[in-house]
Structures are given as C-alpha cells and as structure tokens.
Amino acid sequence: MNAIILSLTKIRETDAIVDLLTDADRIVHAYARNYRTSKKFPNGLELFSVYDVSLTSADNGHVWLNGAYSEQPFSKLVADVTSYACASALLETVNVAYAEDAPMPNLFRTMLQAFAAMEAAPDLSPLVHAWLEARIVYIQQLLPDIRFCAGCGKPLVRSSHFQQEQGFLCEACAHGDENVMEQVFPGIRRLVSTPLQTVLGAALKADAAEARQALLHSIARLLGCCLRDFSTRRTLKAHAFMGETVYSDASFLEVVGG
Numbered sequence: 650m651n652a653i654i655l656s657l658t659k660i661r662e663t664d665a666i667v668d669l670l671t672d673a674d675r676i677v678h679a680y681a682r683n684y685r686t687s688k689k690f691p692n693g694l695e696l697f698s699v700y701d702v703s704l705t706s707a708d709n710g711h712v713w714l715n716g717a718y719s720e721q722p723f724s725k726l727v728a729d730v731t732s733y734a735c736a737s738a739l740l741e742t743v744n745v746a747y748a749e750d751a752p753m754p755n756l757f758r759t760m761l762q763a764f765a766a767m768e769a770a771p772d773l774s775p776l777v778h779a780w781l782e783a784r785i786v787y788i789q790q791l792l793p794d795i796r797f798c799a800g801c802g803k804p805l806v807r808s809s810h811f812q813q814e815q816g817f818l819c820e821a822c823a824h825g826d827e828n829v830m831e832q833v834f835p836g837i838r839r840l841v842s843t844p845l846q847t848v849l850g851a852a853l854k855a856d857a858a859e860a861r862q863a864l865l866h867s868i869a870r871l872l873g874c875c876l877r878d879f880s881t882r883r884t885l886k887a888h889a890f891m892g893e894t895v896y897s898d899a900s901f902l903e904v905v906g907g
Contacts, residue, residue, distance in 0.1 A: 651720065652677070652702045653760060655744040657694055667694060667714055668744055669702065670760065674752045676744075679704060679714040689716035697723040697736060697764060721761075725768040732767040734891040735778035738873075739763060741887035742782050745880045746789045753788050762845060773852055775865045775895055780848055782872050783840040791879045792872065795838055798822055808834045811871065814878060830867045837868060866896045877902050 652669040655676070659665045663685040669677045684690045692698070699721035705713050726732045739760065747753065763781045767774040786792040793816025798805050800815075800822025809831045810823035817834055840848065852861060873888045885902060892901020 650702055650704065651699055653699055653757070654694060654696055655740050665694065670743060670757055672757045674754060674756045676747055676749055677704065677712055679712040681714040692717070692719035696740065697726045699761065723764045723768055726764060729771040731895055732771045732774040734894045735774040736764060736767055737887040738891040739778055739781055741885055742785055742876060745885070746785055746791055746876055748789055753785065766845060766849060770849065773849060775862065775869065776848065776852055777845065778891070779865050779868050779872070780840045780845055783837055783868070786872050786875055787841050791875050793817065795834070795841070805834070807831065813874065829871065830864060832864050833867050833871060836864055840868070866898065869896070870898070870901055873902050
C-alpha cells in the first residue's frame with residue numbers, strides 16, 4: 650500500500666501519531682513506534698514523499714504503522730518556500746476537510762499530480778494550490794453553492810458579494826458595497842470545473858502574473874475562511890504561513906463578507 654503523510658505528531662522521542670492518505674483514498678490514523686531508529690523506517694517519516702507502508706489493525710481498533718519506505722520523494726518542494734507553503738496548506742486542507750464517510754475519488758493520485766506540478770513550475774504553486782483546494786472544499790460541501798444566489802436561490806451569472814457561511818449573492822440580494830473581486834466568482838467556477846493541465850497551460854500563455862497573483866490571493870483567502878469555519882482547530886497554521894509567505898498577508902484568515 651502506498652500513502653503520503655498529512656501530519657505527524659510526536660508523542661515520545663521516537664514515537665508518533667501519523668495521519669496518512671492512502672492510495673485507496675482513505676485517511677488512516679496510525680501509531681508509529683521507533684520510527685527514528687528502527688530499520689523498518691530507513692528514510693524516517695517526512696512530508697512530501699510517497700511511502701510504501703505496512704499497516705496492521707489491533708483488536709481495539711488502533712492502527713499500527715509497522716514500516717515505511719520512501720518510493721517517491723518530492724524533495725524540490727522543500728527547497729522552494731512558495732512551493733513548500735502551498736503544498737503544506739494542501740496537506741492541511743485534506744486533513745481538515747476530508748470526510749472518511751464521503752471519500753473524494755482519486756484524491757491520492759490528484760495530490761501527487763499537484764506536487765509534481767509544483768516541483769515543475771514553482772511560480773505556479775499558488776495556482777495549483779487554489780485549483781485543488783477549490784475542488785476539495787467544493788466536493789466536501791464546505792464552499793457554499795456556486796450555482797445559485799444564497800439569498801433568493803436564482804441562478805448566478807456573476808457576483809461581487811459574498812456573505813460568510815451563506816455564499817455568493819446576486820445584486821438584488823446584496824446589501825452594502827462589493828466585498829470580493831468580480832473575477833473571484835468565475836475564477837472559482839473555472840478551478841472546480843477545469844483540468845489542472847488546462848489551467849496551467851492558460852496561465853503559462855497569459856502575461857499577467859501580477860493580476861493572477863492578486864486574484865489567487867482573494868480566492869485562496871475565501872477558500873481558507875470556508876475551511877476555517879468547518880475546522881475545529883483554533884488556527885490553520887499552514888494556511889496562515891502561506892498567507893504571510895506567498896501573499897504577504899498577515900490577516901489571511903480573517904472573515905470575508907462577515
């Protein structure tokens with residue numbers, strides 16, 4: 650079985666609780682004993698690597714990670730701060746938003762596709778992050794419906810108004826000034842419905858890096874706030890780090906349209 654590590658929490662000097670996303674698109678919470686010293690973990694346990702893992706289940710329901718061998722490391726992600734920040738935020742997204750009773754088909758393979766794209770084009774890592782996070786948040790129903798107005802229920806063509814925990818509003822239902830860029834609504838729709846290679850190809854052809862970064866900032870902030878509203882965690886550390894590092898935004902997860 651292959652898996653990638655979503656998070657690792659040390660509980661002793663050489664023991665840890667590991668959250669894994671397996672190639673069966675399941676999240677497994679496993680206990681790894683002596684992972685830093687045992688020969689069964691020759692590469693240790695690191696993020697951004699595909700591992701061949703050995704798992705066993707105990708009678709009490711606990712899962713043991715008996716060994717792990719790194720088969721495909723994405724080492725270049727760690728070497729570039731933008732790629733590292735965006736990839737870390739994706740791991741956090743899966744760990745927070747992914748419902749074990751409502752699996753997202755091919756998520757494991759799609760994560761590897763995203764990591765490979767970030768390694769190949771580090772400057773486009775924010776776009777890759779937004780593409781996959783939009784899909785996860787939308788499929789897991791953490792993003793309000795992008796087809797209809799959250800107020801009247803009529804089909805939406807465009808929107809520059811977003812109400813936290815409700816969704817996008819049409820002009821008739823909106824109160825107050827516009828609070829999201831006009832391009833955010835169609836941008837999220839494109840990310841959810843368009844293959845990654847098509848999105849990347851369009852970005853490479855366009856000569857508008859600054860405008861794209863501003864739009865991705867707004868999209869990533871909105872998606873991050875939707876994720877935060879669902880999460881039981883007080884802080885989404887990886888997303889906050891991405892906001893500061895990639896977008897120079899210290900208030901990245903503040904309420905949008907509150």
